[in-house]
Amino acid sequence: xxxxxxxxxxxxxxxxxxxxxxxxxxxxxxxxxxxxxxxxxxxxxxxxxxxxxxxxxxxxxxxxxxxxxxxxxxxxxxxxxxxxxxxxxxxxxxxxxxxxxxxxxxxxxxxxxxxxxxxxxxxxxxxxxxxxxxxxxxxxxxxxxxxxxxxxxxxxxxxxxxxxxxxxxxxxxxxxxxxxxxxxxxxxxxxxxxxxxxxxxxxxxxxxxxxxxxxxxxxxxxxxxxxxxxxxxxxxxxxxxxxxxxxxxxxxxxxxxxxxxxxxxxxxxxxxxxxxxxxxxxxxxxxxxxxxxxxxxxxxxxxxxxxxxxxxxxxxxxxxxxxxxxxxxxxxxxxxxxxxxxxxxxxxxxx
Amino acid sequence: xxxxxxxxxxxxxxxxxxxxxxxxxxxxxxxxxxxxxxxxxxxxxxxxxxxxxxxxxxxxxxxxxxxxxxxxxxxxxxxxxxxxxxxxxxxxxxxxxxxxxxxxxxxxxxxxxxxxxxxxxxxxxxxxxxxxxxxxxxxxxxxxxxxxxxxxxxxxxxxxxxxxxxxxxxxxxxxxxxxxxxxxxxxxxxxxxxxxxxxxxxxxxxxxxxxxxxxxxxxxxxxxxxxxxxxxxxxxxxxxxxxxxxxxxxxxxxxxxxxxxxxxxxxxxxxxxxxxxxxxxxxxxxxxxxxxxxxxxxxxxxxxxxxxxxxxxxxxxxxxxxxxxxxxxxxxxxxxxxxxxxxxxxxxxxx
Numbered sequence: 001x002x003x004x005x006x007x008x009x010x011x012x013x014x015x016x017x018x019x020x021x022x023x024x025x026x027x028x029x030x031x032x033x034x035x036x037x038x039x040x041x042x043x044x045x046x047x048x049x050x051x052x053x054x055x056x057x058x059x060x061x062x063x064x065x066x067x068x069x070x071x072x073x074x075x076x077x078x079x080x081x082x083x084x085x086x087x088x089x090x091x092x093x094x095x096x097x098x099x100x101x102x103x104x105x106x107x108x109x110x111x112x113x114x115x116x117x118x119x120x121x122x123x124x125x126x127x128x129x130x131x132x133x134x135x136x137x138x139x140x141x142x143x144x145x146x147x148x149x150x151x152x153x154x155x156x157x158x159x160x161x162x163x164x165x166x167x168x169x170x171x172x173x174x175x176x177x178x179x180x181x182x183x184x185x186x187x188x189x190x191x192x193x194x195x196x197x198x199x200x201x202x203x204x205x206x207x208x209x210x211x212x213x214x215x216x217x218x219x220x221x222x223x224x225x226x227x228x229x230x231x232x233x234x235x236x237x238x239x240x241x242x243x244x245x246x247x248x249x250x251x252x253x254x255x256x257x258x259x260x261x262x263x264x265x266x267x268x269x270x271x272x273x274x275x276x277x278x279x280x281x282x283x284x285x286x287x288x289x290x291x292x293x294x295x296x297x298x299x300x301x302x303x304x305x306x307x308x309x310x311x312x313x314x315x316x317x318x319x320x321x322x323x324x325x326x327x328x329x330x331x332x333x334x335x336x337x338x339x340x341x342x343x344x345x346x347x348x349x350x351x
Numbered sequence: 352x353x354x355x356x357x358x359x360x361x362x363x364x365x366x367x368x369x370x371x372x373x374x375x376x377x378x379x380x381x382x383x384x385x386x387x388x389x390x391x392x393x394x395x396x397x398x399x400x401x402x403x404x405x406x407x408x409x410x411x412x413x414x415x416x417x418x419x420x421x422x423x424x425x426x427x428x429x430x431x432x433x434x435x436x437x438x439x440x441x442x443x444x445x446x447x448x449x450x451x452x453x454x455x456x457x458x459x460x461x462x463x464x465x466x467x468x469x470x471x472x473x474x475x476x477x478x479x480x481x482x483x484x485x486x487x488x489x490x491x492x493x494x495x496x497x498x499x500x501x502x503x504x505x506x507x508x509x510x511x512x513x514x515x516x517x518x519x520x521x522x523x524x525x526x527x528x529x530x531x532x533x534x535x536x537x538x539x540x541x542x543x544x545x546x547x548x549x550x551x552x553x554x555x556x557x558x559x560x561x562x563x564x565x566x567x568x569x570x571x572x573x574x575x576x577x578x579x580x581x582x583x584x585x586x587x588x589x590x591x592x593x594x595x596x597x598x599x600x601x602x603x604x605x606x607x608x609x610x611x612x613x614x615x616x617x618x619x620x621x622x623x624x625x626x627x628x629x630x631x632x633x634x635x636x637x638x639x640x641x642x643x644x645x646x647x648x649x650x651x652x653x654x655x656x657x658x659x660x661x662x663x664x665x666x667x668x669x670x671x672x673x674x675x676x677x678x679x680x681x682x683x684x685x686x687x688x689x690x691x692x693x694x695x696x697x698x699x700x701x702x
Contacts, residue, residue, distance in 0.1 A: 252628045269620030277603045277636030285628030
């Protein structure tokens with residue numbers, strides 16, 4: 001008999017008021033048990049780090065319950081089945097699901113669906129791609145753009161957080177649908193990448209000084225903005241509102257600029273919201289989970305683009321469970337360049 | 352030969368920064384000319400005073416050009432044809448159109464369409480009703496509720512400015528469509544009227560003290576708000592955002608609480624707009640003119656309800672062109688009780 005596996009975990013110690021720092025987490029260990037009838041034991045390989053995670057730390061009504069104090073931090077990720085008493089999963093299967101910020105997860109039969117555990121095919125995409133274009137960010141971008149935005153060829157699409165996980169899918173997909181695409185991102189390097197590598201028509205560097213967003217929208221959206229995919233909220237949303245075209249659609253996907261406020265409530269709302277009236281425009285929120293039954297359709301389409309090179313996917317990978325507190329904050333400072341992935345250090349230790 | 356008719360007019364003297372007062376208008380007179388070939392001379396009987404008029408005074412991009420300095424103030428109204436060289440109009444016809452704040456309007460052939468001049472039937476509704484339920488406010492309420500709101504039986508509809516022109520149509524129509532209807536209005540008298548006379552399920556008095564709107568929404572919308580028809584903006588919009596039901600629709604019709612700000616830009620935006628995300632909800636602006644080709648359908652339906660008593664219509668009539676500056680401001684102080692109508696004093700002087 002081998003010595004029992006030890007699971008290292010990151011749990012929520014206390015709720016942050018602003019930025020979550022190391023003091024808000026505690027690191028625990030516990031032995032890993034074997035699955036009961038119908039259960040599956042998964043070793044976590046890589047986790048998706050997303051802006052939405054900050055919201056899950058607030059004790060506020062939202063689309064998903066908050067993470068409880070002392071609970072293992074919630075995170076989606078890719079893992080490998082290392083023990084199974086469930087006929088749907090075999091040892092060696094690669095799986096996607098809500099795995100948590102930890103090295104192992106034992107999922108009982110009645111939790112398989114709740115954790116969204118599904119097999120994935122690494123022939124279709126890499127682990128990074130399954131957490132990015134083929135994962136939640138990609139699904140969010142796909143259904144937000146296609147269902148809420150309903151892009152028409154020739155329309156002007158603006159996307160904030162353009163170099164981020166959702167933004168890169170949105171912008172590339174909009175180009176494939178025949179739109180003119182203008183990104184908004186922080187820094188010259190991201191802007192250059194978005195234009196040169198991803199093929200956006202233009203990208204506005206919001207860090208380029210006061211007035212940069214306003215001037216950039218004026219220059220690059222002379223006919224106004226038909227679709228705005230908003231990942232950031234704050235002043236940028238207000239600037240875009242002021243440039244809406246008739247019958248514009250704004251997809252409210254997130255507001256990363258506001259997530260470190262108390263309970264994620266924005267410091268100020270969008271003052272220019274009456275532009276919705278003047279322009280007969282619409283602002284609509286989406287939550288990706290609502291589209292779960294249509295993920296396969298979106299994945300098939302996006303995997304096709306990845307395969308034939310019409311779509312690119314960029315991940316920014318941080319290694320090691322213990323780096324989680326600092327890694328998460330890279331999203332809010334804009335330090336990440338591409339989809340932020342936390343690779344669990346010992347991912348091949350037990351094979 | 353009779354002496355020439357004299358037209359008394361109200362023109363914009365200068366643009367107001369906040370509230371428009373008497374100093375922003377000047378009163379002029381000019382002789383009334385006879386129509387040329389294709390033209391129509393209309394005597395103004397009653398004018399519609401609407402919150403949107405304040406916006407037309409700002410030198411800002413909007414859905415309609417601003418009223419120019421020294422131009423006769425724009426206003427929709429009902430008049431009577433007193434001379435016609437246009438085969439579509441006969442002396443004695445009652446007409447609706449953009450007539451302006453004046454006693455007479457001479458409309459040249461090429462301006463008939465631009466002024467929206469159409470014959471109306473006083474057998475279908477009174478002049479007051481043609482300016483209210485059967486006029487722009489009614490059309491706004493009808494298409495905002497039906498097209499943007501898409502009410503389903505059993506849903507909870509909240510409408511602000513409930514005793515106003517748009518609000519009374521929206522609330523009664525929503526009841527007829529099988530919804531639970533909660534009004535928001537200023538003062539006990541309006542609230543009582545809205546419930547007892549119009550049949551709303553409840554009405555919240557926003558003047559009843561701090562916390563009244565929040566508490567009222569909690570009490571009267573236990574399952575959340577499915578549709579919010581917003582005429583007022585400001586804090587009330589934020590309170591309703593905090594109570595949205597899943598897949599809620601907010602119709603942005605106006606923001607009367609903000610119209611006396613410089614250029615009608617709200618002092619603050621709706622901080623709770625991320626409730627749109629959490630609840631997969633939608634906020635959409637409407638401009639009634641977009642539905643012009645469907646007015647007849649709406650008028651036919653609403654006139655039917657008026658006729659069989661299923662819908663009521665309340666007008667608040669002020670008499671006399673010279674009262675215009677003060678009459679308009681009654682909308683912003685909430686002094687009007689029902690659709691505000693300016694009756695032109697001498698309306699029968701020339702018959």
